[in-house]
Amino acid sequence: MAFFSLEHSPQTGRSSVASAIVSLRSRAVASWKRYRTERELEGLSYDALKDIGFPSADMLNKDAPTR
Numbered sequence: 226m227a228f229f230s231l232e233h234s235p236q237t238g239r240s241s242v243a244s245a246i247v248s249l250r251s252r253a254v255a256s257w258k259r260y261r262t263e264r265e266l267e268g269l270s271y272d273a274l275k276d277i278g279f280p281s282a283d284m285l286n287k288d289a290p291t292r
Contacts (some may be wrong), residue, residue: 266279
């Protein structure tokens with residue numbers, strides 16, 4: 226019975242490639258989660274957005290100087 230673990234394997238050039246793949250995967254997952262959250266927020270009504278604390282468009286324009 227043989228047991229192979231990456232923990233005890235010698236370090237090769239593949240570890241940097243593997244870490245790059247893991248990094249790319251984690252960034253893709255985070256990007257997908259942000260996309261899904263944005264889509265869910267876009268589907269909410271104005272009243273629901275107001276209830277969870279999103280500023281209204283009128284509030285954003287009050288701080289901007291008029292030209």
